[in-house]
Amino acid sequence: MAAVTETIETVKKIFSAYLEQRSLRKTAERFSILEEIYSRHDQFEAEQLYIDLMKKEVNVSRATVYNTLDLLTTCELVRKHQFGRSQAQYEKSYGYKQHDHVICIECKKVVEFCDPRLQQIQNMAGELLNFEISHHTLQFYGICSTCNAKKKLNN
Amino acid sequence: MAAVTETIETVKKIFSAYLEQRSLRKTAERFSILEEIYSRHDQFEAEQLYIDLMKKEVNVSRATVYNTLDLLTTCELVRKHQFGRSQAQYEKSYGYKQHDHVICIECKKVVEFCDPRLQQIQNMAGELLNFEISHHTLQFYGICSTCNAKKKLNN
């Protein structure tokens, strides 16, 4: 618990410094949203975040949620993913190691994994193509064991 | 030129077999769309495809374009990418080696590259997490040399 509180304090400071540096305002809304995100443990959608803030009687508008998510993405406290066609998925990123996703095309379940070799590929691609690469997203798509078992039953 | 014609004939056969197998109809519209896609050399958006078909006086509706793109994606003659937030990007995939993308976050330019090590990572992730992985998408984001040069000039 102490560790979580500590993390929240740290990210608030980071966000605060970022806002200052860009001469943006430190509004209560922005910090409420940041707090809500870092008290979560899952990936989430903008709309769900908005609903949960409403439930907690934190009054912010959808517009502010989207605006703040953008800011947080820019200062790398939040990562944004566009997996399927519909809503974007967000997740906190501070103190959370870089990882990638394996997604089940049947049940849409998302599992995280990590492979250090990707870093090498990233460095090489950057050098080769003369890009200053800052980040990547990698998704593997397939069928999870549960759905695979169900499929075999149906045949 | 002969090679291109040949490719078009081949993919038509593949699509035809796919439709047959799933008891779907072989309509003129579906083949017109397939033909247009394989006569292109670039990545494209659904809307652009629709506009270009209109220009060539191939009368199909947007609905049919989207429907057919879905079919072609399912039978793996087309790959669909969701890079940014907005429109999905499509590209033909037959006879076109698996590759990934490096995207400039400034000018949005997309460059292709390929690294065989990714296949190994894919295999490993699948084994580790008990997924039957069918495909992946990997994007690197960064700043291209052109934009980087511009940036330095402005400072």
Added chain:
DNA sequence: CTAGGTGCAAATGCTTTGCATGCCC
């Protein structure tokens, strides 16, 4: 013949925007 496909336009749903009000610096 008939179920699936098409075209059209309207609907959907996520996200953004315009504008009046509020409040941080």
Added chain:
DNA sequence: GGGCATGCAAAGCATTTGCACCTAG
């Protein structure tokens, strides 16, 4: 106190859907 931020509702925009008509099998 000046201007950026917010809230609200309306607009945008890519994509999907409903429905009447059409056509491949």
